[in-house]
Amino acid sequence: MPTALITGASEGFGRAIASALAERGWSLIVDARRSLEAAEPPLPERFTVPEPTAQLVNLTRSAGRRVIAVGTTVTRALESAADSAGAVRPSQGWTDLVLGPDQPARVISGLITGWHDPEASHLALLEAVAGPRLVRSAYIEADKSDYLGHEFGDSRRLLLPPTPRPARPARPAPCSW
Numbered sequence: 001m002p003t004a005l006i007t008g009a010s011e012g013f014g015r016a017i018a019s020a021l022a023e024r025g026w027s028l029i030v031d032a033r034r035s036l037e038a039a040e041p042p043l044p045e046r047f048t049v050p051e052p053t054a055q056l057v058n059l060t061r062s063a064g065r066r067v068i069a070v071g072t073t074v075t076r077a078l079e080s081a082a083d084s085a086g087a088v089r090p091s092q093g094w095t096d097l098v099l100g101p102d103q104p105a106r107v108i109s110g111l112i113t114g115w116h117d118p119e120a121s122h123l124a125l126l127e128a129v130a131g132p133r134l135v136r137s138a139y140i141e142a143d144k145s146d147y148l149g150h151e152f153g154d155s156r157r158l159l160l161p162p163t164p165r166p167a168r169p170a171r172p173a174p175c176s177w
C-alpha cells in the first residue's frame with residue numbers, strides 16, 4: 001500500500017490531496033499544522049523518512065530524475081535525512097533545519113507549496129530550492145493573477161532547471177577469441 005506524507009492537510013490544497021489519496025487507498029501521514037508567517041525561523045518539526053522513501057529518493061536521484069517535495073515540511077524532512085553527499089537515509093526525529101543561501105537544498109530539485117506571505121521565513125527555503133530569481137518572478141505573476149495565499153488553496157510548483165542525466169557506461173566490446 002503506498003504511503004504519502006501530507007502537510008497542511010487541514011485546509012485548501014493539502015486537504016484536497018489528502019482526500020483524493022485516501023479515496024484511492026493510500027495510507028496517509030498527516031501534518032495539519034499551519035506554518036509561521038513571521039520573519040523568524042520556522043519552528044522545529046518532527047519528521048520520519050522511512051526506508052522505502054529513502055530508497056526511492058536515492059534511486060530517483062541516481063537516475064538523474066527530479067525529486068519534487070510536496071510542502072516545506074517534506075523538504076525539511078528529506079534534507080535533514082541526507083548525509084553530507086546528499087544520500088537520504090531512513091531517519092526520524094526533530095529538525096530545526098533552515099534552508100537558505102548558506103544551506104542550499106541538496107536532495108530535492110522541485111517543490112509544490114502554497115503561496116506564503118512575502119515576509120515569511122519559508123521564502124528562504126523556496127529560494128534555496130528554486131533560486132531567488134524564479135521565486136521573485138513567480139510571486140510577481142501570482143500577484144498579477146490574484147492568486148490566494150496558501151491557507152486558501154492556491155499553490156505553485158517550483159523546479160530547478162533539469163540536470164543532465166549521468167552518462168551510461170559504454171558497453172564492453174564483444175570478445176574476439
